[in-house]
Amino acid sequence: MENLRLQVSEFIALTNQTLEYAYPSVEIEGEVSSFKVNQNKYVFFDLKDDEASVGCFMTVWQLRTPIEDGMKIIVTATPKLTNWGKFSLTVRALRPSGEGSLKKSFELLKAKLEKEGLFSPERKRLLPSLPKHIGVISSTQAAGYADFIKIVNDRFGGMTIDVAHVQVQGAAAADQIIKAIRYFNMLEQMPEVLVLVRGGGSADDLATFNDEQLVREIAASRIPVLTGIGHEVDVSLADMAADVRAATPSNAAQLLVPDRRELVADVRHRMHGVIPAIERRIADYHDDVVGQLDSALGAIDTRIDDVHNELTMTSRVLGEYNPQKVLARGYALVRGDVKPGANIDIERANDVITAEVKHVKAK
Amino acid sequence: MSKQSKTIEEKMNELREMTAWFESEEFSLTEAADKFKQANALAKDIEKDLGELRNTVNELKQSFET
Structure with missing residues (x-):
């Protein structure tokens, strides 16, 4: 290697081959800083601890958990030397590390998806019964x-x-x-x-x-x-x-399917309810028949009363036409040939008078 | 299932309709005895189905590894 003379690009390629061989995939835990997203496609941030820091790169599509500065995360990445000689980690996946970061990530994503309406009650469908x-x-x-x-x-x-x-x-x-x-x-x-x-x-x-x-x-x-x-x-x-x-x-499992024992109980309950229902209906029929009979008897009584009242009224009217009643009021009934010199009978309420007609004059 | 033609749900719905008839305006005393026998037979059929039905669990052969 001592006498190896390489072009810059060859050196970078060789370094990357060596890195890939040594660290095909590495998990690194650290705190996020300088997090930014460029063109809504590329994600850049630094991963650091108390003593060191390393740049990280990934695509937005690979970022499946929201992160922000200060969060502790674990990245799964491949180390890489860029063509500009900068060392960075190409991140394939990351996840929050520690309770605080998990919670923070949860809240960030929850707020984002809630805003999009993914959790809204209107979207919920019923399960099949x-x-x-x-x-x-x-x-x-x-x-x-x-x-x-x-x-x-x-x-x-x-x-x-x-x-x-x-x-x-x-x-x-x-x-x-x-x-x-x-x-x-x-x-x-x-x-x-x-x-x-x-x-x-x-x-x-x-x-x-x-x-x-x-x-x-x-x-x-x-x-x-x-x-x-x-x-x-x-x-x-x-x-x-x-x-x-x-x-x-x-x-x-309980929400998905009913308990067969409860269904059997339901079936039995339904059938037990049928007999009282029939009994109620029979009682209804009985009450109906009794009601109709009462109604018929009532109608007959009413008709009898009507006829009785009518008879009383007629009897009273007939009584007014009785001649004895007319005589009792002071009138008299005259019988006989009404011409001068003839006798006539004049009937009053309590006696009959025989009288001679003296004169007859037309009204 | 003793009768493949109808599901438990269909039978349950049928039983509900049959028992509701006894409370409905269509109730007639002359039909009541026959309707009761039919409902009772259906109830026993449902109970039998519920006791006998077993699930079929298939573990899919597909791999979901990425």
């Missing part, structure tokens, strides 16, 4: 998956459950889950619901579910998504973008 075809995305070796399947099988049957086995933690997890969501969404016969489950873990383990691209993929899924990630207290951005969030994988 009795699904026949379910897509599950999980690690089949995980305890959370086992809990989910056990409870689903215990609660309900007759379903086809297609399971996409993916990593649920680590650098590759988010991309694998994204691929599985896309796979289910492109099927001709899509499942009616996608269930993303993962048991409990550390904040770092669950950081996968705060990946921006994964959260966007969940929000964009044509199939409604149910998440059951971690424990009750673990709320990820994936949960917030999902149509329904379950507290745990077991809870996801």
Whole structure:
């Protein structure tokens, strides 16, 4: 190497080959400073600790977790000497390190996606009440998956459950889950619901579910998504973008399907309610018939009263035409040939007078 | 499933409609006995289905590694 004479560009290429051989991929932890994005495409920042600093470069597309100055992160990168002789790290992936940075990154991305409406309640779809075809995305070796399947099988049957086995933690997890969501969404016969489950873990383990691209993929899924990630207290951005969030994988199973025992109880309850319903209807019929009979008897009574009243009235009118009543009022009834010299009988109420007609004069 | 032609959901809906008939305006005492027998048979069929149904779990062969 001592006598090796190289052009500058050759030296840089050789150095990069050597670096690539020595450090094909390296993880470095440090604090972000001088973070900036150029042309909305290229990301530049320095990674530093108390004694040193190194420049970093990556594309916006690779930046799947928001960062800002002061945050502690771990980058997965390849060291590189640029054509201008500047040493930098070409970053392929990064993740926040430590509780404070994880929380900060979570809040930054949450605010960004919330502003875009990804978590709005209007976007949420209902889950099918009795699904026949379910897509599950999980690690089949995980305890959370086992809990989910056990409870689903215990609660309900007759379903086809297609399971996409993916990593649920680590650098590759988010991309694998994204691929599985896309796979289910492109099927001709899509499942009616996608269930993303993962048991409990550390904040770092669950950081996968705060990946921006994964959260966007969940929000964009044509199939409604149910998440059951971690424990009750673990709320990820994936949960917030999902149509329904379950507290745990077991809870996801409970929200997904009804309990067959409850359905049997419901069926029995319905049937037990039918007999009283029939009895009520018979009682209604009985009451109706009695009511109609009462009504008919009432109508007959009314008619009798009407006839009785009419008879009384007629009888009273007839009484007024009785001649004895007219005589009693002082009138007299005259009988006989009314001409001078003839006798006539004059009947009054209490006597009859015989009188001779003296004179007749026309009125 | 004892009857492949109808799903549990369809049978449950049918049972709901049948039991609702007993409370509806269409109720007729002459039809009530037959309707009750039909509903009872359907309820037993649903219970049988619920007890027998098993899930099919398929682990996909596709690799989702990137």
